[in-house]
Every structure is written in structure tokens, then in C-alpha cells.
Amino acid sequence: MIDANNASRLIDICAATILVTAFLIVSSRSLMFYVRLFALQSLLLGIVALLVVVGYGESHILIAAVLTILVKGIAIPLVLNRIIKKIEVQKEIAPSINIPLSLLICGALVVVASSVAEPILTAQHQTTQTVSKVLPSSIAMMLIGLFIMMTRKKGVTQIIGLLTMENGLFLAGLSITYGMPLIVEVGIFFDIMVAAMILGVFVFRINQTFETINIDELRSLRH
């Protein structure tokens, strides 16, 4: 049986790997890779949640953990893959900031994240929870997700950026509060799933009307 000690060590490893997937997304040029890396990231996140269930006995997030694996790890990536195949977009991504510089910026974001996380953790008195060690990684993921949305302007990459942000948020919730109450967690999940579906439909329809899903080229509305 996995006790809290082992679980916490495994969680650390998973969280580090999750952060690595975020960096790999930033360094990737192919849409397919974006989707696969996101799937991997979500699977690992689901595993983290399961470890919290097993190691700390927080059974209320079991459903959220299973949903993460099924929906974010499997269903959403499958749908995104279909969209990419169907609309046969140009699969190369041209980021507005080149990849080496992007990676440097993301490295800096990790530093920012740990300096933001520091006061949050020290402010509260009982920071003996070992899970809270992953808070810096989760904030870093939120920032990197935002960075992806700002610099990668294809429809699918924006969706991945948003979902990466949300994965970071879920990890943050796990790390400092062992997850939100069940009804809230499930509701949030439902919202995110619907949002991803709606955005997927929009990518599809935008592609049909203007034969591009490069958000940079959507410029008909200006003031």
C-alpha cells in the first residue's frame, strides 16, 4: 500500500514531469505534438490526483481524478486530433516569439512562479502538507499556458494554452487544498469540457468561413 510518504515522493516526480510537458509544448512546432503532450500532461495530472486519493485518503477527488484522465487525457485530445486532420491545416506553428527565446521566458516564468508561491505557503501556519511543494510548478504552468495563448495564435494552440492553464489550476487546487469540494470540482470540470467543445466548434466554423485558423489573421473587427 502506498503511504503518504511514498505518495508525496511520487507526486513530486509527476509534478516535475508535468512541468516538463509544458516546456515541451512551448518548444514544439507541430500541432500533433501539442495535442499529444497535452494528453500526457493530463494523464499525469490524473495520476497525481489518484495519488492524493490513495496516499492522503482524500476520497472526494476520486471522481475528479477519473474525469481528468478520461476527458482531458483521452476525449479532448481525440477531438482535437480529429479537428486537425479534418481541416488539414498547415501543421507547422509559427510562434510570434521564436522557440529559444520562448523557452528562456518560460524559465523566467518558473522563477516568478516560485517567488509568488513562497509567500502563499509561508503565510499559512500549518504548511506541513507535503503536497504543497508542487504549488510553484502549478503556478508556473498557469503562466506558461497564458504565454502559449499570447504567442501561439492558431486556434488549436490557443485551446491547448487555455487547457494548460486550467491543468495548472487543478494542480494548484490539489497542492494547497487537496482539491475543491466534490460538487464544485465536478461543476468546474463540466464547464471546462463544454468550453473546449465550443471552442472546437468555433475553430471548425472559422476554418470553413475564412480558410484559416490563424487567429492573427482575424482582423476584421477593429474599433
Added chain:
Amino acid sequence: MNLAIFLLLIGFPLGASIACIFIGKRWLFQTTTIAGALFTAATAGYLTVQVFCKTSVSAQGGFFYADALSAFVIMIVAVSALVVAIYSVGYLDRQVADGKIDPKLLRLYFILLNLFLFTMLLVLVSNNLGIMWIGIEATTLATAFLVAFYDRESSLEAAWKYVIICSVGITLALFGIILTYYSALSVVHTTANALNWTALMSVAPKLDPSILKLAFVFILIGFGTKVGLAPMHTWKPDAYAEAPAPVTALMAAGLVNVALYALIRFTILVNKAVGTSFAPTLLMIFGLFSMGVALPFILVQKDVKRLLAYSSIEHVGIIAFALGLGTPLGYLGALLHMVNNAIVKLVMFLAVGNIRLAFNSKIIRRITGAIKVVPATATLFIVGMFAMTGWPPFGMFVSELTVATAGFSSGNVVPTILFLGIVAVVFVGFMWYVSEMVFGEPPATARAGEPSIVSIVVLSGLLLISIVLGTVMPGSLVDFFYKIVTVLKG
């Protein structure tokens, strides 16, 4: 008994939405929508009376909760939704007849409109901050296809921008909620209640101030995006311009106040936990900045719906500014401004809807001589403009006067002078636009005759309410406003 009120309140719009999925006949799902909105408004009225007598109503172990503040916003939303439901029927029928909308899509519109109302009410009756968040994100999702309803290139673009920007904002707000939950967990020991606003309020002084400050920054940016405060406002002109006129009206009159409501709830909590200097200062800065950002876009604008969207940004700026004054008089001004802004935005956006049907355009330059084409609508449009820019005898005059008085009496002289200056310049701008649109010779393509008599009656009624709020406010209403101010004081 209390539970029944809450369930009916959110059940009517949800039921109407589901019913519309299964009803095939056009007149039947239109009637269902209006009936649903009517019953919702009646329930909202009943709830308000209950709250007025008992200060607060809760049910299901504090899962549902309503005090004077919730009842106030519920009333605004429910009445706006009723007006919009009635208006939508005539407006969309006309557009279908003109071949602008595929008749098959009509049902989707009513399904989503009811769902939109449901999600807004869900925010307003929830005590749990997590459910509140879920409701706000759901409003974005319910309106996404309504913004993209016309399926043009520009409307898809606007909807994309709307969903992306609001989702990012709301994600940041969720981080703020997680932080609040985190700080609550060490004080509230039953995790089930730790996200309830009432539970948090009862332990507010014990919450960690530095974490709550950080949480408030995230909440302000997150819900501020949905409110439309600058610099997170950029989705608003696009979405308002592209959505069908009645949807825009409900977004400007209802959704804005729902998002403000969530922001106010947090402000009350943070004020109680960290003292009344932190949150109000931020609100005042964002408020003034929003007014300042909206001003140039109001003065140089080609599209009348975008013009009104920037006016909405200006007015939420005024409300945030008033909240930021942090005095009871400032709170009163903010509350009055919330209801006045809702009334005026309904009148203006729906009048523009009528004008659009007649001129087949929303470009200001192409609309001339409206008074000859649609005389009643054009008159309402002029009167609405005066109401919107804060002239007596309309309600907005009173609310802006209250805000200015509160500003001067709380010692914020320079910001208040800035606020008054912006309001004055905006008035000049609007005078110019309205005279361009209303007077002169109409183009030959304009279609003379009022599109709908019902809409004229409804809009006149709204302006009448605005006059009542600006002149002879009944005593019980004044009492009610004081009750809400008490809630805001924490």
C-alpha cells in the same frame, strides 16, 4: 418553503430551456419562453418581498442564500430577461421574414436565451463561491453561440475572442477562489462549508490578510473581465456589436450586473478581512481607468452598437469607482447606478434593434432621419440618450449626483472631478451622434413604419421607471436600498 422559491427561480428558465428543445412549433416555444420569464420575474418579486421582511433567506443548509443584495440583482436580471424575451419574439420573426436568419435556428436561440437566464440566476442564488464561479463561466458558454448567431466572419471572430478572453479571466478568478478556500480551511473545519460566503463572512477577521489580498487581485482581474473593466474589456465591443440586439441588451443589463454582483460579494468579504483600504483603492483605479479608456472610443465611433458597448464600459467604470469610494453614500450611488444603467441599456440597445430593422444597418453614417422613418423609436432613442447621459428627471442623474457627492465628501476631490469631466464630454459626444442619426433625410432604402408596437410600449414603460427612480422614489424602495447598503457595509 424557502427551498421551493429558489428551485422555482432557477427551475423556470431551465425548464423553459429544456421544453424549447422538444417543442417543434414556433409560436409554442416563443410562448414558453415568455411564460418562463414571466414566472421567473414573479418568483423573483416574491423572493424580494421575503428578503425585505426577513433580511435573508436560505435553504438546503445554506447552499442557496439570498439577502437584499442578491434580491436586488435578481430583480434587475429577471425583469430585463422578461423585457428581452418579449422583444425577441417580434425582432426575430421580423428577421426571419427578411431572410436574415434561418428559421431552423430560431429554436436554438430560445433554448440558449433561457439557458442564459438560468446560468445568471444560478450565480445569484448560490452561497457557495465555487458554484458562483461555475455559473459565471456557464454564462459565457450559454452566450457563445448567441454572439456567433449570425454566422458571419465577424461574428465568429467576436465569439472566439469573447470565449477565449472571458475563459482566461475566469480561470484567474478561480485561482483567487482556491486561495480563499485555502485560507479558510485553517479556520473553518467542515470543508463542505468553507466556500460558503456566509461561513467565510463569519470567520473573516481570522482569515489570513496577505492571502486574501492576493486572492482579491485575481478575483478582480477575473470577474473584472466579465464585467468589462479596462484593460480586460476588449471582448466587449466585438461581442456587443455582433450579438443579436436583444441578446446584447440582456448582456448589458443583466450579465454585467451579475458579474458585478460576484465582485461585490468578494469586496465585502475582503473589506471585512483586511480593512477598507485595499479593495476599494483597486476598484477606484480600475473604475477611473475604464472611464478614461472608453472616452476616446465613444468620441470616434462608426458603429452604434460598439458605441453603446463603450458606454457600457464607461458606466461599469462609474460603478467600480463608486464602490471604490468605500462610504455608504458611495455604495448607494453604485447600487442606484447599477439599476439605472440596466434600464437605460435595455432601452438603447432595443431601440437600436428597431432602428436596425428599419435601416438594415448599424453604421452611424448610414442611419439618418430616423425620426421620419421610425418616429416612436427615434423619440425613445433621443429620450434614452438623455437618460443615459445623466439628465434630470431620469434616474441616472440621481445616481451620478450621489456618486459625485460621495466622492467629494469622502475627500477624493481630484478623481471625482475627473469623473464629472468624463461624464460631461461623453454627453457632448452622444448629442452629436444622436442628432446625426435622428435628423436629416432618410436614405431611400429605409423601410418606414415601426417594426413593433409592443416594443414601443415596453421601452416607454422602462423609461417611466427611470423617471420614477429620478424623481419620486417610493419610501419602501429607499428602505430597500438602505438594506442593501447595510449588506455592503459587511
